[in-house]
Amino acid sequence: MISGGEPSTPPVPTKNPADLLDAAGGGDRVALARLLSQVERGGQAGHRAAAQAYRTGVEADTVGITGAPGAGKSTLTARLIATARRAGVSQVGVLAVDPSSPFSGGAILGDRVRMQDHALDPGVFIRSMASRGHLGGLAAAVPEAVRIMGAAGFPLVLVETVGVGQVEVEVATATDTTVVVVNPGWGDAIQANKAGLLETADIFVINKADRPGTREARRDLEQMLDLTTPGDWRPPVVETVASDGSGVDRLWEQITHHKSHLLADGRLERRRKVRLDREIAQLLAARIDYEVKRLLAGEAAGALTDRVVAHELDPYEAVQAMMTTVLGESA
């Protein structure tokens, strides 16, 4: 091979979202990658593709994997891919999400995972995503990417995030099942609690469970779980050693167990409805921000601001005037 290890795929002749989505559904990875880039950039093409994907009504099961940097999420994700494939999942998609990075397209986390085990498995597709300019950021881009992968025939998408910042937690919890990874060691479980992960976890993993402090970490987690309001699902605490694969089968078991739980009594529908409401609110906020900037960049707004600077209007009156201009009589 001349091109240095890249799988040779025939060139995609179009950038049309509908055609790309068809091609991606037929197994064309280049088409899929192109669609995900469109989504990441946040332009009209990406939205059209995501809209079309959404309207198919086909949705992937999603598992979010979050936790502090160094907890071993990437290794665990790689193990989960293998376990899911052995369990018969036809295609596993992975989105490795790094809100703090300007790089994407497989340059960071994705590579680490891809290199390890799955380079030759056509049933696995791994993609890194970073903040590229999508209106609403990754919190908006990731659900669209998941939709594309779902419509392209992936029954399962793992969403791995690098840190425990607000965006990471938001992204990881916008999934059907949220796995929170901690390590043995004093206070790690408590840190997870502080970061607001306790309420969002469906499953806890104590990774690196061959190290001292595992029992204490479990005790801390169980104690904190005892204190939370009892719902209809108490997050199980699973011990794993991702580096050698121990415990990963049991984690997969708990993921499928949680899925069965969600499927009962319409829980999954309710959960997805809540997520949609949140997504709409976020997109709306981003859109408002955009419109405000556009408005302020206009001539009318500039003239009004000048009058404020001259103390002829106060800021509130200027805003009222801008709104009246935009909204007409209704403001």
Added chain:
Amino acid sequence: MISGGEPSTPPVPTKNPADLLDAAGGGDRVALARLLSQVERGGQAGHRAAAQAYRTGVEADTVGITGAPGAGKSTLTARLIATARRAGVSQVGVLAVDPSSPFSGGAILGDRVRMQDHALDPGVFIRSMASRGHLGGLAAAVPEAVRIMGAAGFPLVLVETVGVGQVEVEVATATDTTVVVVNPGWGDAIQANKAGLLETADIFVINKADRPGTREARRDLEQMLDLTTPGDWRPPVVETVASDGSGVDRLWEQITHHKSHLLADGRLERRRKVRLDREIAQLLAARIDYEVKRLLAGEAAGALTDRVVAHELDPYEAVQAMMTTVLGESA
């Protein structure tokens, strides 16, 4: 005195903003307090009062005081009041701002300061402000309150915030001179840097400078200042012991020094223009947010969300439809 220590003031016969502002300018503290309550509530009366105050063109000098809870900001503020009064400032206003508290009107921080030294000084007016329901929150209410106090004849308004959250920093930096208070001790200066305070500080104070770690804190701050792009003002680092007043004269000196710096070359005008732009953008965002939420609570938005749940629209399209409804053809 029967009424238990409250200064006896004749009742204010009106709630009309113009009359209240006249009365406040004549030294009527009850009228001033009433105006500030109106501003805090964010109703039309408050906006009218702030607009009228703004149009007078009389603006107070403003000093923001921010830093972590426990840094000694209230004690330092109390000392600064005394120093400013001794230096000949005819009237000093203080806004003690607590975004996390639903209480206001002097119930919290303000009391601590007021009780200490200034209860009997008619040249001092202290007022606590909390999030009361002002559209745009405290970030919008505080500039209006400052305008009222400026028009009421206060040449200097100190704006003290309780914490270092985003809103607090926003409020404290919406002043002519921002004072960031840290304490000796490993990492406190670094925390300030993390919280984004380094770029916003015009003056650093190491308070409790009689404690160990002062030299290290100064070294950390100076090192961080060395790394920032050199502008035309390098924030001085002042050591104080607010509890006994040491160093406060030097802080006051630096505040007046910074004021002179701002007055040269039109810097103050440029700074106030930047603040106005930001204030207008915030008010506009708050206003559009309000309109959109009003819309979301309505039937049309509910119908759109239902169509998303039914996979007939994707979230992006629903948002587009909502924006078109609010903003008309321009969206």
